[in-house]
Amino acid sequence: MQTPGHTDMQTMDRPGTSLAILIVEDDSQVASEMAASLELEGYVVSVVDDGLVALDLAAAQGFDVMIVDRMLPRLDGVSFVRALRTRGNTTPVLLVTALGTVADRVVGLENGADDYLVKPFAFDELHARVRALKRRSRDGQDEPTRLACGALDMNRLARRVYWEASEIDLLPLEYRLLEVLLMNAGRPVTRMMLLEQVWGFRFDPRTNIVETHISHLRSKLEAAGAQRLVKTIRGAGYVIDPDPGPTPA
Amino acid sequence: MSESPRPPPRAFGSSQQIWRRPGIRLAVLQVVVILAAFVVAGQVARSEIQALSERTFRREILGEMSSLQDEILRQGESRLPRTIERRTRLWRGFEYDLVSSKGEVLGGRLGTPEGQLGWQIVPGRGEWGQGKTFLAYAQTTPSGAWLSVGKNLADVQREMRLVTWRLIGAGLIGALASLAAWMIFAQETWRRLARISDTAHQVRAGSLAVRVPHSEAHLADDIDDVGLAMNQMLDRIGGLIAQLRQVTTDVAHDLRTPLSRMRQKLERLERSARLATEDRDSVSAIHGDLLELLRTFDALLQLSEIEGRNLSEDGVVLDLEEVARRVADAFRPDVEDSGRRIQIETSAAWVQGDPDLLAQLVANLIENALRHTPAGATITVGAGTFDDGVRIWIADNGPGIAPDQRKAVLAPYFRLDRSRGSPGSGLGLSIVAAIAARHNADLSLSDNGPGLKVTARFTRPDGKVTQTAGPKARR
Structure with a gap:
């Protein structure tokens, strides 16, 4: 896999690092809006409106993440991903679809897509997913046995969490929530991603499940002395960050 | 909706009631007709045979009579009693009577009534004649004596019984043979009907791609x-x-x-x-x-x-207990923060289905309970295996739903008047009903006394109770 720009592990998560993203989307308005929002985040974005052209481009040039529409002229998104994987290209692919059916998602993922997003989506959702895909491509399949953030230390073999020396007693769901946040430390994780990864829900319950669990987790962390570790990013989701800056409203 | 859902449809060919099979009644009728035909034919044959034997008897009797007449002509009538006595002793199948014109019995033991000439039926007399009936022919001799020759009809009747038994035997063999031939044909017909029925059941279970197999072996019927x-x-x-x-x-x-x-x-x-x-x-x-x-x-x-989905393509075997617990745990903080309680009462409940959809079924029902109960209410999430299938249920002790409105709430966009002001798409319970239908589960809304209890009971597509991989329910 070609990964241009992957020189500094610390700086690559910050905006300003020029990471290459390929958008394959036939609706020019949607494509340009997506491109504009991603460019604002500091990515270098290429846009193509045709699956076959995209396939050639992917072979010629390395991208960090590809955002591919499910329905494309000539070569549709699923066939594109399958062709890409057949050629040994492992670049993470986010499949974007207007269909949004369960069967469609399953077909997409089975054919080699890494994530799946239903139109219309919030840009924050798109950004968070792209960041998570980028991390996955960098980390590969390695699952670290320990996760840390500042003085917070999670031992995944013993399933225990410590703040400095004292252990924090967490319920299984709170542990899993913290684990997902820690795996994405420094990057916002959206409510939808948490629903998928913590609860295994592919639907949106119209209640405050995520908010309530976050607030319970937060109060346990704060009781142990970890102040303002889990921050809410309005509209975007949650982030765990060792920097104890002011929590946005 | 009732607590006792309709029985699952019976697969064709699983019927224990053979009478419900197509054609079986016709077959029985056919056997009865065959037997009746044999009875009628037997009766006709009997009378024919009887008439035939009677004719033979008459001929034989007349022959014997003329042989006796010959004796009289050749040797004179005086020797006749001796001839009769000899012939009776040697017994050639005939009985005789010789009575002089004065009424004196000269020979024989037939006992023909006097004065009657020609053919007659003579009942046997005395101990010897018990149970015998004779066909007799009476004539006068040249001297005016009374001579009669008879033959026992019991021989004919024995022969008739033999014939009757043979006819009954042949009739039964014929009926059984026709039944057997019909069974062979009917089995094939049943098999073909069963294939059509199986196809219909598979379609009902969600595989729309199946078709009725047809063979080229026979002419299309x-x-x-x-x-x-x-x-x-x-x-x-x-x-x-x-x-x-x-x-x-x-x-x-x-x-x-x-x-x-x-x-x-x-x-x-x-x-x-x-x-x-x-x-x-x-x-x-x-x-x-x-x-x-x-x-x-x-x-x-x-x-x-x-x-519109084909479930059989993406069903996996899963434990509803795990689904119920996972979803209930997800909602627990929310429920508790709202001043309500959630309790879980589950045991192993294995079904085949879509884990995402089943989680959504539970979630929608918990949300529904959360939306329609006052603070302080208790929501119960349960799952388990019962004799009539695997069940999952969500119950509350809120105001409940009036019995006449229970079915209506499952329709899209239906909302009770009292919920019109509250948020919600009005599709939550419709989605629950659709998910249950996709899994061949019976969804029932019942009174929780007080409150609402929604139960989904899962059966296998073939109507049998879902098999359990885990231990039996504790409840």
């Missing part, structure tokens, strides 16, 4: 026509579903693309620094309305997807 008609019907249904799917896909695509642009522009506008505060509030409100619209749109699409 009515059953082949039924199978063919069913296959054509399935082709048509398949075509309509594909068309509906295509329309749904097109509508989803054609609506989502402009909605995507709209949402993107609203997001950008909302973040724009140039916007006045009140304008920003309006944009936020529009954005919120758009999201609400998208939720309803998604719910509708999902409803049509679940209803």
Whole structure:
């Protein structure tokens, strides 16, 4: 896999690092809006409106993440991903679809897509997913046995969490929530991603499940002395960050 | 909705009641007709045989009579008593009577009544004649004596009984043979009907791709026509579903693309620094309305997807206990923060199904309970294996739903008058009903005394109770 720009592990998560993203989307308005929002985040974005052209481009040039529409002229998104994987290209692919059916998602993922997003989506959702895909491509399949953030230390073999020396007693769901946040430390994780990864829900319950669990987790962390570790990013989701800056409203 | 859901449909060929099989009554009728025909034929044959034997008897008797007459002519009548005595002793199958004109018995033991000439039936007399009936012919001799020759009809009757038994035997063998031949034919017919029935059950269970198999071995008959008609019907249904799917896909695509642009522009506008505060509030409100619209749109699409979906393709074996606990645990903080309680009472409950959809079923029902109960209420989430299938249930002790409205709440967009002011798309319970239907589960709403209890009972597509991989329910 070609990964241009992957020189500094610390700086690559910050905006300003020029990471290459390929958008394959036939609706020019949607494509340009997506491109504009991603460019604002500091990515270098290429846009193509045709699956076959995209396939050639992917072979010629390395991208960090590809955002591919499910329905494309000539070569549709699923066939594109399958062709890409057949050629040994492992670049993470986010499949974007207007269909949004369960069967469609399953077909997409089975054919080699890494994530799946239903139109219309919030840009924050798109950004968070792209960041998570980028991390996955960098980390590969390695699952670290320990996760840390500042003085917070999670031992995944013993399933225990410590703040400095004292252990924090967490319920299984709170542990899993913290684990997902820690795996994405420094990057916002959206409510939808948490629903998928913590609860295994592919639907949106119209209640405050995520908010309530976050607030319970937060109060346990704060009781142990970890102040303002889990921050809410309005509209975007949650982030765990060792920097104890002011929590946005 | 009742607590005792309708019995699952019976698969063809599993019937223990042979009387319900097609053609069996006709077959029985056929056997009865064959036996009746044999009885009639037997009766006819009997009378024919009887008439025939009687004719033979008469001929024999007349022959014997003329032989006696010859004796008289040759040797004179005086020797006749001795001849009769000899012939009786030697017994050639005839009985005789010789009575002189004065009424004196000269020989024989037949006991023909006096004065009657010609053919007559003579009942046996005394101990010797018990149970015997004779056919006799009486004549006068040249001297005026009374001579009669008779033959026992019991021999004929014995022969007749023999004939009757043979006829009954032949009739039974004929009936059994015809029954056996019919069974061989009927088995094949039943097998072919069973194939049509199996196909219908598989379609009901969700595999729309199956077709009635047809063989080229025999000439096409009515059953082949039924199978063919069913296959054509399935082709048509398949075509309509594909068309509906295509329309749904097109509508989803054609609506989502402009909605995507709209949402993107609203997001950008909302973040724009140039916007006045009140304008920003309006944009936020529009954005919120758009999201609400998208939720309803998604719910509708999902409803049509679940209803048109082939479950057998993506069903996995899973434990509803795990699903119930996972979802209930997810909701627990929310429920408790709202001043309600959630309790879990589950045991192993293995079914085949879609884990995402089943989690949504539980979640929608918990949300529903949360929305329609006052603070302080208790929501119970349960799952387990019972004699009549695997069940999952969500119950509350809130106001409940009146019995006459229980079925209506499952219809899309139905909302009880008292819930009209509260948020919700009105599709939550419809999605629950669709998910249950997709899993061949009976959904029932019942009184929890007080409150509402919603139960989904899972049975296998063939109507049998879902097999359990775990221990029996504790309850």
